[in-house]
Amino acid sequence: MDGTYQMLHDIIDFHNDRMRNLRRYYPFFCLQNTAFHLFKEGKYSFLDMGYITLAVLRFFIEENQFNDRAVQYPEIASFISGVLIRDFSLVLQSEEEKELVDYIFDKLKNDGKPFVMEYFDPVKKAKASVRMKLIDATLSGNTVLYTVTADAIEFYLDTKEIRDESKINIQQILLEKMIHTKNFKGGIDVIRRINSEVNRLRLQKREVLALLGSNVFDGVKALEEFNQTGMRWFSEEQKLFSHNMELMERARAKAEETAEGAKDMESLRGIYQLETELKKAMANHGELLSDCMDLQVRADEMIHKYKYSRLRGAFDFRAFVAAAEEAQDVTLLSHLVEPLLFPKLQKQFSLLQTDELLSLPAEAGETAEVLGEAKEEMYRFEDEIEEERISGNYGAIVRTLFEELTASEQVPLSTLNRKLELKFFDGIFKNSDYYSFLVHICQKKDYDLEQIRKKQDTFFEGILAEMLKEPAMQKYAGLKFRLIMKPEAEELVHQIAGLERDAIFVTTEIVFERLKEEKAG
Amino acid sequence: MEQKSLEKATELLAALLIGEPVEAKGGKNAGLYEAYHESGEVNDALDLMLKKLNLRVYEYNYALYIAVGEKNRVFGYSNEDLKRMMGLRLNKELYLCYYLIYQAAALFYQDSATYNFREYIKLEDLLEATNHGLAGMVSELHRFENETPEETSFKALAISWDELPVIANEDTQGVRAGRGSRSGFVKLVFNFMVSQGLFTEVGERYYPTGRMHALIRRYFEEEKGRLYELQQRSSKGGEDGAAY
Numbered sequence: 001m002d003g004t005y006q007m008l009h010d011i012i013d014f015h016n017d018r019m020r021n022l023r024r025y026y027p028f029f030c031l032q033n034t035a036f037h038l039f040k041e042g043k044y045s046f047l048d049m050g051y052i053t054l055a056v057l058r059f060f061i062e063e064n065q066f067n068d069r070a071v072q073y074p075e076i077a078s079f080i081s082g083v084l085i086r087d088f089s090l091v092l093q094s095e096e097e098k099e100l101v102d103y104i105f106d107k108l109k110n111d112g113k114p115f116v117m118e119y120f121d122p123v124k125k126a127k128a129s130v131r132m133k134l135i136d137a138t139l140s141g142n143t144v145l146y147t148v149t150a151d152a153i154e155f156y157l158d159t160k161e162i163r164d165e166s167k168i169n170i171q172q173i174l175l176e177k178m179i180h181t182k183n184f185k186g187g188i189d190v191i192r193r194i195n196s197e198v199n200r201l202r203l204q205k206r207e208v209l210a211l212l213g214s215n216v217f218d219g220v221k222a223l224e225e226f227n228q229t230g231m232r233w234f235s236e237e238q239k240l241f242s243h244n245m246e247l248m249e250r251a252r253a254k255a256e257e258t259a260e261g262a263k264d265m266e267s268l269r270g271i272y273q274l275e276t277e278l279k280k281a282m283a284n285h286g287e288l289l290s291d292c293m294d295l296q297v298r299a300d301e302m303i304h305k306y307k308y309s310r311l312r313g314a315f316d317f318r319a320f321v322a323a324a325e326e327a328q329d330v331t332l333l334s335h336l337v338e339p340l341l342f343p344k345l346q347k348q349f350s351l352l353q354t355d356e357l358l359s360l361p362a363e364a365g366e367t368a369e370v371l372g373e374a375k376e377e378m379y380r381f382e383d384e385i386e387e388e389r390i391s392g393n394y395g396a397i398v399r400t401l402f403e404e405l406t407a408s409e410q411v412p413l414s415t416l417n418r419k420l421e422l423k424f425f426d427g428i429f430k431n432s433d434y435y436s437f438l439v440h441i442c443q444k445k446d447y448d449l450e451q452i453r454k455k456q457d458t459f460f461e462g463i464l465a466e467m468l469k470e471p472a473m474q475k476y477a478g479l480k481f482r483l484i485m486k487p488e489a490e491e492l493v494h495q496i497a498g499l500e501r502d503a504i505f506v507t508t509e510i511v512f513e514r515l516k517e518e519k520a521g
Numbered sequence: 522m523e524q525k526s527l528e529k530a531t532e533l534l535a536a537l538l539i540g541e542p543v544e545a546k547g548g549k550n551a552g553l554y555e556a557y558h559e560s561g562e563v564n565d566a567l568d569l570m571l572k573k574l575n576l577r578v579y580e581y582n583y584a585l586y587i588a589v590g591e592k593n594r595v596f597g598y599s600n601e602d603l604k605r606m607m608g609l610r611l612n613k614e615l616y617l618c619y620y621l622i623y624q625a626a627a628l629f630y631q632d633s634a635t636y637n638f639r640e641y642i643k644l645e646d647l648l649e650a651t652n653h654g655l656a657g658m659v660s661e662l663h664r665f666e667n668e669t670p671e672e673t674s675f676k677a678l679a680i681s682w683d684e685l686p687v688i689a690n691e692d693t694q695g696v697r698a699g700r701g702s703r704s705g706f707v708k709l710v711f712n713f714m715v716s717q718g719l720f721t722e723v724g725e726r727y728y729p730t731g732r733m734h735a736l737i738r739r740y741f742e743e744e745k746g747r748l749y750e751l752q753q754r755s756s757k758g759g760e761d762g763a764a765y
Contacts, residue, residue: 210649210653211653211656211657213653215653215654215656215657217657218656218657221657313634313745314632314633314634314635314741314742314745315632315633315741315742315744315745315748315749316631316632316633317623317626317627317630317631317632317633317741318627318631318632319632319752320748320752321623321627323752323753323755324675324752324755325658325675326755327755328670328671328673328674328675328676329673329674329675329755330616330619330620330673330674330675330677330678331616331673332751332755333616333619333620333623334619335591335748335751336619336622336623336626337619337622337623338589338597338598339588339589339591339736339740339741339744340588340622340626340717340719340733340736340737341589341598341717342540342587342717342718343538343576343587343589343593343596344589344595344596344597344598344602345538345539345596
């Protein structure tokens with residue numbers, strides 16, 4: 001029951017406070033969103049009003065706070081046009097530029113009106129509003145002087161600077177002030193805030209540790225940030241804690257001395273309460289300190305372990321994935337996953353594909369076959385191929401014959417057969433071209449290659465003439481020979497394995513005789 | 522080589538291929554395990570066949586396990602195959618599953634030689650590990666909102682993860698596998714890994730199997746040279762596309 005009550009109290013009673021804090025951010029987002037859409041039909045909507053706002057605020061802080069002087073419009077205008085030129089490369093005609101700068105500055109000061117944020121107030125159950133101005137103006141003589149508002153400074157610092165400082169420190173200083181002004185109740189609130197900050201830091205520490213466990217590089221980065229924002233304030237915080245404790249003790253001693261009446265008793269009770277809370281907070285803070293020491297030790301261990309594992313000969317999964325992350329290529333992960341799977345055995349047909357079949361759109365009409373550009377080809381007839389083959393085979397046999405004839409004057413067919421068998425194995429005798437060769441060559445008794453070159457009587461001579469054109473055959477150019485049939489001689493019979501009996505190769509002996517050139521001449 | 526040895530080796534290959542356990546401690550294939558161990562001929566014959574088929578066999582804790590070699594056109598899977606098996610539709614979902622499988626393995630093994638002495642993992646463990654693994658990239662996404670990243674980039678992976686709710690429907694009891702939530706995806710991946718013999722489930726706790734240990738220790742140990750080269754190439758990839 002208590003918990004629910006506390007929660008409702010937090011929701012309802014503190015809502016106004018929260019909205020008041022939120023109001024600081026409101027103008028920024030208003031400006032960021034709407035500033036340039038309506039101006040000159042959105043011609044300058046590429047300009048970033050958020051950036052310009054922050055730049056102008058920083059300019060104001062520089063002039064108002066650091067140089068301690070108010071700013072006049074011409075200075076602001078020249079600063080804004082400087083931003084436009086430097087950061088947005090926007091160079092305009094002087095008149096148009098003036099118009100734009102005026103517009104920007106009007107927007108920033110919201111035409112002099114505060115930015116109003118409306119919200120629902122749950123306490124009064126009615127609409128409420130909070131207001132906020134970025135820039136204030138005062139009149140001095142005839143000139144208007146501009147200054148930045150305190151809220152705007154707070155907003156600006158909140159975007160970065162405060163984050164780097166220790167919130168605990170700020171709260172401590174506040175606490176000191178509260179003790180001085182004897183606002184002990186407010187002090188308890190401050191301590192509560194300190195405690196919540198301590199808890200936040202402890203949570204952050206746990207996150208850093210988890211990150212270190214999964215990715216050392218990210219973890220180290222987070223650790224550095226944690227050290228920057230959290231841990232570096234420790235000694236100062238400790239000092240302030242003890243200082244506040246001292247103050248408390250003094251306040252208590254003084255109160256105890258002079259305590260009279262109910263009012264004093266109440267403030268004494270306040271002091272006691274505050275003291276207890278402060279003690280608790282100090283204990284909490286001490287624990288956080290030891291936690292952080294522990295974090296440092298464990299982080300060192302993890303980094304050491306990581307370094308060590310990188311030096312070992314094992315395959316490092318994390319390093320592999322880190323490299324893939326760096327290359328922004330998730331497909332590399334498949335190299336880690338696919339080896340773990342069973343061999344693919346089932347060849348499946350996906351049911352999803354039936355969907356595709358059904359949803360495949362039918363074509364509206366028939367499309368004509370597209371004919372590519374055709375190339376004319378040389379067509380070779382069957383008999384041409386045959387002829388080519390025959391002349392190739394004849395060439396081989398004739399070359400052998402001519403070789404033999406140049407070596408010896410008389411070459412019997414039996415010798416030629418042996419030579420052919422040596423060259424082409426006995427398969428030559430199964431070749432019908434061999435027989436047709438014999439038939440063709442026997443058509444004439446005398447051959448004079450010189451004459452054949454000029455005039456061919458038979459088909460065979462035609463082939464010979466073609467052959468003689470080859471450079472390798474030039475050496476036979478003057479060859480003459482004749483054929484002597486020897487019917488009385490024994491028949492040549494070739495027993496060829498695998499052939500049927502009646503297919504035995506039988507020829508009568510022929511003697512090729514080389515004729516001497518002078519005789520021919 | 523004796524016909525008998527060849528026969529045994531073929532029998533062994535068949536048993537491994539269809540996913541039957543081949544262990545020394547028992548089962549119908551204990552004899553085959555023994556033959557592989559005792560007979561050099563069986564061993565050689567199996568090795569030869571595996572090599573020609575681009576398959577590997579690994580021994581771990583008195584059992585044999587088969588794995589598919591790199592770019593195996595017959596026994597390997599295409600993206601389409603895997604999507605079909607897991608019931609996914611998009612490639613980026615498949616990549617997310619790859620990442621989850623990697624995280625599951627990394628919970629047990631930081632590298633191929635360091636076992637984390639963890640007995641089992643639960644669904645939440647993998648969910649948390651993935652959250653942590655992608656935390657850096659997700660926070661970067663919140664800081665810089667850039668143009669749409671490529672489908673195969675880790676940024677796209679981080680976006681997919683970041684945009685998923687932790688659970689799809691708070692009313693239903695327990696987590697169901699599905700593509701609509703982080704826990705659904707984790708469950709889906711666990712189911713797949715169980716079907717692939719990498720984990721066994723006992724009451725929502727997932728224990729790694731001998732097959733998982735064998736493959737991680739042996740396969741990656743053996744292939745580390747090639748993978749390291751790939752890793753080097755990918756880190757230099759942006760500059761020239763090839764390291765060597």
